[in-house]
Amino acid sequence: MRVSVIQMNQGSDKAANLAQARHLVAAVLQADRPRMVSLPETWTNLGGGRDARVAAAETLPEPGGTGGPAYEAMREMARGAGIFVHGGSIVEQGAEKLHNTTLVFDPEGREVARYRKIHLFDITGPDGTGYRESALYEGGAEIVTFEADGTRFGCSICYDIRFPEMYLALRRAGAEAIFVPSNFTLMTGKDHWEVLLRARAIETQCWFIAAASWGSYEERGATRQVYGHSLIADPWGQVVACCSDGTGWATARLDRAVTERVRRDMPVLEHRKLA
Template sequence: MRISVIQMSPGSDKRRNIAEASRLIRAAVEADRPDLVVLPEMWSCLGGTAAVKREAAEDLPDPQRGRAAGEAYGAMQALAGDNRITLHAGSIGERTGDRISNTSLVFGPDGSELARYRKIHLFDVVTPNGESYRESDTYAPGEAVVTVLLGSIRAGLAICYDLRFGELFLSLRREGAELIILPAAFTAETGAAHWETLLRARAIETQCWLAASATCGTHVDANGAVRSTFGHSMVIDPWGTVVAQAANGPGWATGTLHSDRTAQVRAGIPVLDHRRLA
């Protein structure tokens, strides 16, 4: 399976973000012919006020009720079908009540929705340089652990801050994941310190491939402050080797998942069989 991880520098202008995501997806498909393309976290609206984020959020389709798809949903669904790719549409805002959910969507090569995952762990922290983040003021946490079958490969779904919670990744491995997909918008500070280390650790612990698409550049938050995100989108193998990494700035990186490599690593060190604690 060839995997392209898209790296974007989005802001709060939803239509502009959709146009840029569409351009990068088409360029990656033309250049590298991937089977799977992955977008970053909240690529459709990063930054802005709570009102802006809610306006950009979408009511996701419910087939039983026949609700129409929103602009980002419809654009990504069409891109998957038009290009005959599996598209992990990063995450977008989903209207789910008083708050919104940070929701990943996966579309198959026929444009059908294959999976939906809502971010479980919310980033409510003050970073060492004093920047404050309160995702729970705007977003509601998800509860379900989600995997999806992509051809012969079972993929586990996670988003950004989930990366710091190894128990989620162990749960995904136990659910049969060979690949874990992580869209993210890591801060520049925490990314420089922990991004690659955590990604490689999760790959080694779970003996899974990691496909991590990240935002880069700057955006403006609700208070008018400029925020920077780290980028460095990566594909990592189950031994913890970085097999593809995006350069600085918008673009993509493409790596190839080999299931025989997964089998080799798991046979050599069968950690799941050796676990004695939950």
């Protein structure tokens, strides 16, 4: 299966973000003809503060129902091109707080997975900038997998990557490839992004598919930067496709024979003693 990660430079203008996503997906379909595309974390909104996030939030429909602009855009991307669309994540309106939520659509435009980010980004960065995702968002509680063309995929989002027990649980649930759509900060990304993704790939012997946001955005009067460098890593931990700076995409073919060989020759899951 050919999979493409889309790298965006989104801001707080939801309509402009939707247009950017449509443009990039159309371009990668023409250039690389992937079977599946993946968008970054909160690709419909980055920055602008609380009001912009709330304005970007969508109430998700019951299966088969009609959703908001981003929901329907992803559905149409999938159905129109006959591909799987992993929607990175969007802002979902919850009962009391927001959710940071992944949606996946099959080639018929049917929703096949819905994952709410479990680990919330409440940290102080190396430059002293504070991030408090829990002020607006409520974390999810369940891991999620789905099947596409005979391959089992696992879902995660950004800060989840720092919690290896989650990825072990996804591997045990049958995952052969795992998504990590992200808005990694520039300061943490330059030191940790590739290291963490490759480590989780090696530990789980899964493909890692990480679409990321790149560039600067405005947040409550300050300019913040996200790292980008979207990538795909194989089960041996090698980066097989990546983006540099700027918007764009990277594409790789997920080869199940590679997964099977790595797991056969080094059966680490069978050798585990503690967890």
